[in-house]
Amino acid sequence: xxxxxxxxxxxxxxxxxxxxxxxxxxxxxxGLSWYQQHDGGAPTFLSYNxxxxxxxxxxxxxxxxxxxxxxxxxxxxxxxxxSASYFCxxxxxxxxxxxxxxxxxxxxx
Amino acid sequence: DTAVSQTPKYLVTxxxxxxxxxxxxxxxxxxxxxxxxxxxxxLKIMFSYNNKELIINETVPNRFSxxxxxxxxxxxxxxxxxxxxxxxxFCASSGQxxxxxxxxxxxxTRLLVx
Numbered sequence: 001x002x003x004x005x006x007x008x009x010x011x012x013x014x015x016x017x018x019x020x021x022x023x024x025x026x027x028x029x030x031g032l033s034w035y036q037q038h039d040g041g042a043p044t045f046l047s048y049n050x051x052x053x054x055x056x057x058x059x060x061x062x063x064x065x066x067x068x069x070x071x072x073x074x075x076x077x078x079x080x081x082x083s084a085s086y087f088c089x090x091x092x093x094x095x096x097x098x099x100x101x102x103x104x105x106x107x108x109x
Numbered sequence: 110d111t112a113v114s115q116t117p118k119y120l121v122t123x124x125x126x127x128x129x130x131x132x133x134x135x136x137x138x139x140x141x142x143x144x145x146x147x148x149x150x151x152l153k154i155m156f157s158y159n160n161k162e163l164i165i166n167e168t169v170p171n172r173f174s175x176x177x178x179x180x181x182x183x184x185x186x187x188x189x190x191x192x193x194x195x196x197x198x199f200c201a202s203s204g205q206x207x208x209x210x211x212x213x214x215x216x217x218t219r220l221l222v223x
Contacts, residue, residue: 031210042199042214043152050210085150095140095209096165099152 002026004100006088011106012078020073020103022088032064032071033089033097043087046073075105083107112136113215115200121221122190130185130218132200140164141183142201142212143175152199158183190222 004024012018024032031050035043047055049064049071061074075082085104089097113134122128134141142165143155157165158177172188183200200215 033210033212037150042216043212044214045211048210087152091210094165095157095203096154097212098154102150102152 002090002092002098004088004090004098006086006100006103008101009104009106011108013108014078014080016078017074017076018078018105020075020086020088020105022071022073022100024069024071024088024090024098024100026090026092026098028092028094029066029069030091030093032062033091034060034062034073035087035089035099036084037087037102038084046086078107080107080109113200113202113213115198115215115218117218118216119219119221121223123223124190124192126190127186127188128190128220129187130198130200130220132183132185132215134181134200134202134213134215136202136204136213138202138204138213139180140203140205140209141177141180142203143183143185144199144201144214146197146199146217148196156183156185190220192222195220195222 006022033048034046037043047062054063059076064071085102087102088100140159142157146152156175160180161177174186177183197217199217201212203212
């Protein structure tokens, strides 16, 4: 089967750093994406890793280890507006995205 | 300048009815998708079209029928609606090559079947 595992919820304080892990089990793995979704909103793209290593985009970074079938999203200098659900999604070679269950991040003052 | 738009935003209807959701993208993308997000926020792909051709068809009841009149539009028709169809339906689109990595989602259609 195809599945992704990520924590259901994470809580952190403003200004802190938080890491959201994702392990995946999919056939024909091509790359790992991360999406952010605020309550009532649409998922929005954050990052994509096709190769092993770290990709940095401003306060957000994403990491992939293909040999470990593992990735993470790192959020630095947390702000209240970062409170949202974060989804990892594995892309297979057919272009299909399989989403994890999502991690609800709560940022406290 | 809306990139991916969907209508309607909200849809409340009775069991057994037939309804359609429309999606349009003005990004010039070749590929469009329909996703279903349930009450637990689980997001699952239903269909994908590339330049009007169906390329992904997940295990979805055949009451759901997508139609792509051109590459900028992907509509979803649902026959004989059931309670379990209540969910948020998202349309998305993506480009070719490296830009395929990013999917742009519409605002969603919140369907409630009574």
